[in-house]
Amino acid sequence: MPKVKNWHLGREIEYSYDDHRPAKQWAIVFDLNKCIACQTCTLACKTTWTSGKGQEYMFWNNVETKPWGGYPLAWDLRILEKLGRQEWGANGEYLGKTLIEAAPANERVLHYAPTDEDWMYPNIGEDDCGGGTVDGGGHMGELPHDKWFFYLPRTCAHCTYPACLAACPRKAIYKREEDGIVLIDQSRCKGYGECVRACPYKKSMYNPYTRVSEKCIGCYPAVEQGIQPQCVVNCIGKIRVMGFISPPAQARRDNPIDYLVHEKGLALPYYPQLGLEPNIYYIPPIHADRDYLHQMFGPRVDDAIAAYQALPEDPRASGLLCLIGSTDRIIHRFDVKGGSAVGFDDKGAELVRVPVTEKIIERAAFDARIGAIRNNTP
Amino acid sequence: MSRNPDWHLLSTLVVAAACSGAACKGKKSSPAQEAPEPPAAPISALEVKAVNADLSVPDPAAPYWKDAARGQVALLAQPMVTPRPEVTTTDHIVVAAVHNASHISFRLSWPDSERSEAGRLGEFSDAAAIQFPVGDVTKTPPMMGGPELPVHIFHWRAQYQRDQEKGKPEMNQLYPNMSVDMYPMEFKEAPSGTAAQQEDFSPGKAEGNPQSYQKGGVDEIIAEGFSTSAVQAGHSGAGKGEWVNGRWTLVITRPLTIEGGSSLAVGQETGVAFAVWQGGKAEVGSRKSVMMSWLPTKVL
Numbered sequence: 024m025p026k027v028k029n030w031h032l033g034r035e036i037e038y039s040y041d042d043h044r045p046a047k048q049w050a051i052v053f054d055l056n057k058c059i060a061c062q063t064c065t066l067a068c069k070t071t072w073t074s075g076k077g078q079e080y081m082f083w084n085n086v087e088t089k090p091w092g093g094y095p096l097a098w099d100l101r102i103l104e105k106l107g108r109q110e111w112g113a114n115g116e117y118l119g120k121t122l123i124e125a126a127p128a129n130e131r132v133l134h135y136a137p138t139d140e141d142w143m144y145p146n147i148g149e150d151d152c153g154g155g156t157v158d159g160g161g162h163m164g165e166l167p168h169d170k171w172f173f174y175l176p177r178t179c180a181h182c183t184y185p186a187c188l189a190a191c192p193r194k195a196i197y198k199r200e201e202d203g204i205v206l207i208d209q210s211r212c213k214g215y216g217e218c219v220r221a222c223p224y225k226k227s228m229y230n231p232y233t234r235v236s237e238k239c240i241g242c243y244p245a246v247e248q249g250i251q252p253q254c255v256v257n258c259i260g261k262i263r264v265m266g267f268i269s270p271p272a273q274a275r276r277d278n279p280i281d282y283l284v285h286e287k288g289l290a291l292p293y294y295p296q297l298g299l300e301p302n303i304y305y306i307p308p309i310h311a312d313r314d315y316l317h318q319m320f321g322p323r324v325d326d327a328i329a330a331y332q333a334l335p336e337d338p339r340a341s342g343l344l345c346l347i348g349s350t351d352r353i354i355h356r357f358d359v360k361g362g363s364a365v366g367f368d369d370k371g372a373e374l375v376r377v378p379v380t381e382k383i384i385e386r387a388a389f390d391a392r393i394g395a396i397r398n399n400t401p
Numbered sequence: 402m403s404r405n406p407d408w409h410l411l412s413t414l415v416v417a418a419a420c421s422g423a424a425c426k427g428k429k430s431s432p433a434q435e436a437p438e439p440p441a442a443p444i445s446a447l448e449v450k451a452v453n454a455d456l457s458v459p460d461p462a463a464p465y466w467k468d469a470a471r472g473q474v475a476l477l478a479q480p481m482v483t484p485r486p487e488v489t490t491t492d493h494i495v496v497a498a499v500h501n502a503s504h505i506s507f508r509l510s511w512p513d514s515e516r517s518e519a520g521r522l523g524e525f526s527d528a529a530a531i532q533f534p535v536g537d538v539t540k541t542p543p544m545m546g547g548p549e550l551p552v553h554i555f556h557w558r559a560q561y562q563r564d565q566e567k568g569k570p571e572m573n574q575l576y577p578n579m580s581v582d583m584y585p586m587e588f589k590e591a592p593s594g595t596a597a598q599q600e601d602f603s604p605g606k607a608e609g610n611p612q613s614y615q616k617g618g619v620d621e622i623i624a625e626g627f628s629t630s631a632v633q634a635g636h637s638g639a640g641k642g643e644w645v646n647g648r649w650t651l652v653i654t655r656p657l658t659i660e661g662g663s664s665l666a667v668g669q670e671t672g673v674a675f676a677v678w679q680g681g682k683a684e685v686g687s688r689k690s691v692m693m694s695w696l697p698t699k700v701l
Binding site for chain 1: 482483484485486487520521522523525571572575579581584585602603604605606607608609610612613627628630683685686687
C-alpha cells in the first residue's frame, strides 16, 4: 500500500492511493469559544442543499453538543472504541494506527455502519453537561466549575486522505484538483454505502430516494466564484472562516488559514489520529475538560489554548479574528496595520477593512434634541 | 443556555417520528426452513438444450425446466478486491439453462434464509448476476473482465423486481411514520414545479443516474475490470425471482444475440459466470459470492 505524508501525525501513513495534494485545499477554521449552537449554519446548508426527498434527516452541516451529543448517535465514541487506545509520542508524533492501517484484511478502512435509528436524532444531547454527576442539580457553585460542554459545528472535512474515497469500490468519489473538495459523483454512485460506513466523521449519507450517497459539497459553486460556503457566510456568531490551507512547508504568514493553523497553532484538526488529515480546524474551547480535548484534538491542544488566551497581547492575531465573518468573499491574504485588519482577494484587491478595536462612543443618557431618554435596547 | 429557536423552525419543515417495531421494517421475512431442492450433481460445463417455448418472459415455474439438465456450481466469497465478505454466504447455486434459437434462459436457485428487498438506509437487496464475455472467453478475465476485454452482465435484484411489480417506493412507503410538510416545488396547496424542476432537488435523478429511477428487474452492465461497471441503456434482458421457504429461484432470460454486447450462437461454446448477493447479510457491490472461473457453456 502506498505511503503518504500526514503532517497532522508527523509521520508517513498508509493510504489506498499515491500521495497527491491538490493545487489548493479548501479548509474552514471554527472558533469553538464563540459557537452558541444557534444552528443557523445547519439551516443555511439545509435550505440550500438538502430539502429534497430522501434528505429529510440529512444534515451536511450539523452542530452537536459535546461530550454527549452526536449526529449520527455516538459516531465519535463508536469509531474510537473500534480503533482502541492509541498513543502519541513525546514530540507530538502519532505512534498508533490510523483507520486504514488498522483495517482488517478484507476491508479497506476500519469502520462501523450507523443504523437508520442513529441518524434520527440530529440534536440529541443538546446542552447536556459533562463532568461529574449532577446530584441535586447541576449548579455551578464555584469557578472554575467541573461541569462543562461545548458546541461542535461540523461539515465534511474534505480530507487530504479521505476514507470515503478510499473505500468506494466504484471509484465514484473524487477530490478536485483545483480546491481539494471531495465529491461523490452523483451519476456514478450506486449506493453501496461503503463511504457511509468508512467515513469516521459520518459525513457521507445515504439517500434512500435516489438510492445513492450524498455529502457536503463544500459549496463549490460559490467557492468557484470566490465566495465562502453557506454555513460560513450565514454564521451569525462569526465563528468560522473558509479559505485555503497550505502544507506546513508552504505556509504563508499572510494567509488567514495558514496563520491560524501553522503560524499560531491556534486551530487544530479534530480526531487527527484517525489518519485522514481532515481540513476543518478548531480553535479549542478553553473551558472544557482537558483530557477530553486531548482525545479530540491531540497533544497540541494545550499550546493552542495558551495561544488563544494570549490573544489580547497579539494585535495581528486579534485583528485576523476580527476579519472572520466580515465578508462573504474568500480572503486569500490579510494584513493588520494602523489599527485596521484588511482582507484581500486572490488578485490582491481589498475585500474588507475592519477596526481591530471598535471605537467606543459615550452619549448622554438624555437626548435633548428629541426630548427622550436613550437606552441600549436595540 | 436555552434551547435555540432555530431548531424548532426546522421541525416545522420536517417533522418525523422514529419508525419503530416490525411494521415498518419493510419486506424482510423471518428465517424459514429451506425448501427441498432436488439434489443436483456438481458440473464442470453447462449444456443448453433447445425447447419449443416462448422464452422472452422469464418463468421459474415453466414446465420446460423439468426436463432441463440441472447442475451445481460452487461459489466463493469474492476474494480479489476489498471490501470482501468475511465468509462465503452462498457456497453453491443450482443452475439450468434452455434456449429457443432466439432467447436463452438461465434458472438459478440458491438458499437464502431471509428475503431482502432493500429500501431504507443499511438495508441491502438479495441479488444475482450472470456474466458473459463480449469477446473471446479464453482471454476475458472471469471476474469483471479487463481493459479492452469487456464482460456483459445481467444483474437482477429483488429490489429492482419490487420496483417492476409495485413501482419505485416513495419516502412515505419506506418510512410510513415520517411526516413531511412539503418538498420543494411540490407544495400541496400550490404545486409550482414541473417534474424536471422537482428532480433538480434529487441529485441522483438530476444527474440521470439509472440507480435513482424505477428499475425493470434486471440491469444490463458492461465492465472492463474492477470498479468499471456501467449500467447500459436499453434492457433486452429480463428476470423473475421467487423466494419460497428460504430459497430463491430466479430466471434471467436474454436474446441470444445482443448488438454491442455479448452474443451466443447455436452450436457454439462460450462461458458464463454467476454471482450471488445476500442482502440480509449486508452483501452489496464487491461483497458477494462468485465463481472463480468461467463455466463452459454450449448452446446445443
